[in-house]
Each structure stands twice: as C-alpha cells, then as structure tokens.
Amino acid sequence: MSEEQGGAGGSFEERLDAARDRHGLDRAASAERGAGEPPEGANPMAVGLRVGVELVSALVVALAIGYGLDRWLHTRPLFLILFVMLGGAAGVLNVWRLFAPRGGGSSRGTG
Amino acid sequence: MAAEKSTIDALGQFHLDTGLGAIGRSVNFANSNIMMVVAAALVLLALHYGMRRRAVVPGRLQALAEIGYQFIHDMCVEQIGEEGKRFFPFVFALFFFILIGNLIGLFPYFFTFTSHIAVTAALAVLVIVLVTAVALRIHGLHFFSYFWPEGAPVVLAPLIVPIEIISYISRPVSLSIRLFANMTAGHVMFEVFATFMLMLVGALGAFGYVLALGPLVINVALMGFEVLVAFLQAYVFAVLTCIYLHDAVHLH
Numbered sequence: 502m503s504e505e506q507g508g509a510g511g512s513f514e515e516r517l518d519a520a521r522d523r524h525g526l527d528r529a530a531s532a533e534r535g536a537g538e539p540p541e542g543a544n545p546m547a548v549g550l551r552v553g554v555e556l557v558s559a560l561v562v563a564l565a566i567g568y569g570l571d572r573w574l575h576t577r578p579l580f581l582i583l584f585v586m587l588g589g590a591a592g593v594l595n596v597w598r599l600f601a602p603r604g605g606g607s608s609r610g611t612g
Numbered sequence: 613m614a615a616e617k618s619t620i621d622a623l624g625q626f627h628l629d630t631g632l633g634a635i636g637r638s639v640n641f642a643n644s645n646i647m648m649v650v651a652a653a654l655v656l657l658a659l660h661y662g663m664r665r666r667a668v669v670p671g672r673l674q675a676l677a678e679i680g681y682q683f684i685h686d687m688c689v690e691q692i693g694e695e696g697k698r699f700f701p702f703v704f705a706l707f708f709f710i711l712i713g714n715l716i717g718l719f720p721y722f723f724t725f726t727s728h729i730a731v732t733a734a735l736a737v738l739v740i741v742l743v744t745a746v747a748l749r750i751h752g753l754h755f756f757s758y759f760w761p762e763g764a765p766v767v768l769a770p771l772i773v774p775i776e777i778i779s780y781i782s783r784p785v786s787l788s789i790r791l792f793a794n795m796t797a798g799h800v801m802f803e804v805f806a807t808f809m810l811m812l813v814g815a816l817g818a819f820g821y822v823l824a825l826g827p828l829v830i831n832v833a834l835m836g837f838e839v840l841v842a843f844l845q846a847y848v849f850a851v852l853t854c855i856y857l858h859d860a861v862h863l864h
Binding site: 547550551554555557558559561562563566584587588590591592594595598 | 771
C-alpha cells in the first residue's frame with residue numbers, strides 16, 4: 502500500500518496542481534495572500550462603511566477621553582475641544598493605516 | 613394573514629426577553645444567552661462528531677471540521693507569523709462563535725446575539741485586553757514605545773502620543789461597531805421590506821398581493837447578501853484580531 506502511494510505521489514501532486522489551476526483555486530488563494538487585508542477592496546460600499554466606522558470610532562474615543570478629563574479637572578470645554586481635534590487626526594491615521602501598504606520595515610505607516 | 617400594521621417596528625426584533633421560563637427570569641437568562649449557548653454547542657457538536665471517525669478520506673462533517681481548522685490555522689500563521697500558532701485556539705473559537713451567531717440569526721424565531729453592541733463590545737474588549745497583555749508579556753515596558761514612531765521630532769511628542777493612544781483605544785470601538793452595525797442593518801432591512809409586504813396587502817387588497825412580490829424578491833436577494841455578510845464580518849473580526857496580535861508580537 503505504501504509502495505503504491507509512493508509511486509503515485511509525484512504524479513498525483515502534478516495532477517492535483519493541474520486540477521487546482523484549472524479550477525482557479527490557487528489564483529484565489531494567492532490573491533488573498535497578497536492583499537494581507539480583509540478582502541473588502543472589491544466592494545466600494547464595504548470600504549466606505551469601514552472608513553466611516555474608523556473615523557467615527559476614533560472620534561468617539563477622543564470625545565469620551567475629553568469629556569472624562571473635563572469632568573475630573575472641572576475645565577469644561579478645554580479638553581473636549583482639544584481631544585475632538587486629536588480624535589479627528591487619529592481617525593485619519595486609522596484610515597491611513599487601513600490603506601497604507603503593509604509589509605517591509607515601515608509596516609505600520611508612520612508608526 | 614393580511615394584518616394591518618400602520619408603523620414599521622424595525623427594532624422590536626432586537627428586544628431582549630428572558631428565556632427558560634421561571635428559572636431564566638429569576639437569573640436574567642435572556643434569549644440572547646440561549647442563542648450563545650446554542651452557537652457554542654453547535655460548534656462543539658460539529659467538531660466532536662466531525663472528528664470522531666478520523667477517516668483518511670473525510671466525510672462531509674469531517675471535511676467541514678478540517679477545512680475550518682486549516683482556514684484559521686493558515687490565517688494565524690499568515691498574519692501573525694510562526695508565533696501565531698499559539699493564538700490559534702483563541703482565534704478559532706472567536707471566529708466560529710461569531711460566524712454561527714451571525715448565521716443562526718438568519719433563521720426565523722432565532723435571535724441574533726451579534727446584533728447587540730453589548731455582546732460585540734465585550735468580544736472586542738476581550739480581544740484588545742488579550743492583545744495588550746500579550747504585548748506587555750513579550751516586550752515588557754518596551755511596549756509603550758508602540759505609541760512613539762521612531763525618528764519623529766521630539767517637539768511633536770505631545771501631539772503624536774495622544775493621537776497614537778486614541779488610535780489604539782479606538783480599535784475595540786471600531787471592531788465592535790462594525791460587527792454590530794452590519795448585523796443590525798441587515799436585520800432592520802429584512803423587517804422593513806417584510807412590513808412593506810403586509811402594508812401593501814393591507815392597503816390595496818388583491819392588487820397588493822401582486823405588488824407585494826417586489827419586496828418579497830428583494831428579501832430573497834437580501835437573504836443571500838446577509839449570508840455573505842455573516843461570513844465576511846466573522847472573517848474581518850478574526851483577521852483584525854490576527855493583525856492586532858501581529859502588532860503585539862512584533863511591535864513595529
């Protein structure tokens with residue numbers, strides 16, 4: 502039995518590769534590997550939703566921090582204003598990370 | 613059948629109710645919790661019965677279990693690197709819990725527990741606490757250099773560090789909002805189009821039955837789209853967990 506498997510091994514691999522090529526299985530796998538990001542690039546609506554969520558979530562976090570600091574230090578509008586601006590910047594940074602090319606030394610964009 | 617509804621009650625389907633009768637009421641065991649137990653049980657049963665025979669040529673259930681294992685294993689190794697194998701059980705459990713939760717929510721009378729931000733936020737916080745703990749364990753206090761890009765001018769520190777910290781904390785927020793918003797939006801659209809059918813029939817009678825075919829066709833198409841979204845969102849959640857774990861392991 503093992504002899505049979507050993508003898509057919511090489512040709513089986515070749516046939517398997519040929520079959521996978523014929524059905525386009527390897528191409529899909531390699532395309533997914535190259536992206537390194539979720540395969541949402543094809544769908545513009547999903548990309549738009551994703552960018553929106555990134556922007557909003559950074560702003561929400563910044564608002565919460567600013568509001569919390571203001572409550573703690575009784576400096577009502579100061580940190581709120583400051584952190585809304587920082588939150589907007591962080592949102593843009595998130596979006597940049599989303600589309601920046603991954604891989605290589607500077608994999609995290611600026612960070 | 614042609615019940616007249618004057619308003620669209622799109623959010624009523626997400627109402628939490630107590631399950632399991634009197635016992636559930638006394639311990640606040642919600643219908644959402646039942647679905648979580650069902651999802652976990654489904655995954656465990658599928659894996660148990662799939663791998664029980666351990667055939668060389670797998671049957672359907674075994675093939676399912678093996679493909680699932682291989683898929684997550686490849687994802688971990690690809691995104692995190694060789695160290696990713698240590699996080700395989702976590703990512704595997706996370707992916708299949710969310711996936712089954714998304715999918716069983718599509719059946720009538722079932723409850724979509726991933727449509728509650730409390731659930732998705734709990735999952736996302738779990739992820740981010742784990743990621744931070746892993747980074748602190750591996751790199752110690754050096755982890756905090758994560759918030760400081762190398763080579764940036766020191767003058768900009770008061771600007772860059774808060775932005776990096778906000779960006780880091782916004783990860784669980786965006787993770788939880790993405791999953792919750794996708795599931796909620798899909799189910800609201802089901803409800804809206806289904807109510808359109810009832811309203812058409814109620815308002816126009818026999819002619820309404822003909823017109824109601826339109827929303828019906830849309831709902832059928834929407835169901836296919838929702839199955840895609842269920843898979844995609846579970847995949848996105850798992851992949852982003854892997855990317856964050858990669859950042860935690862390699863730091864820069």
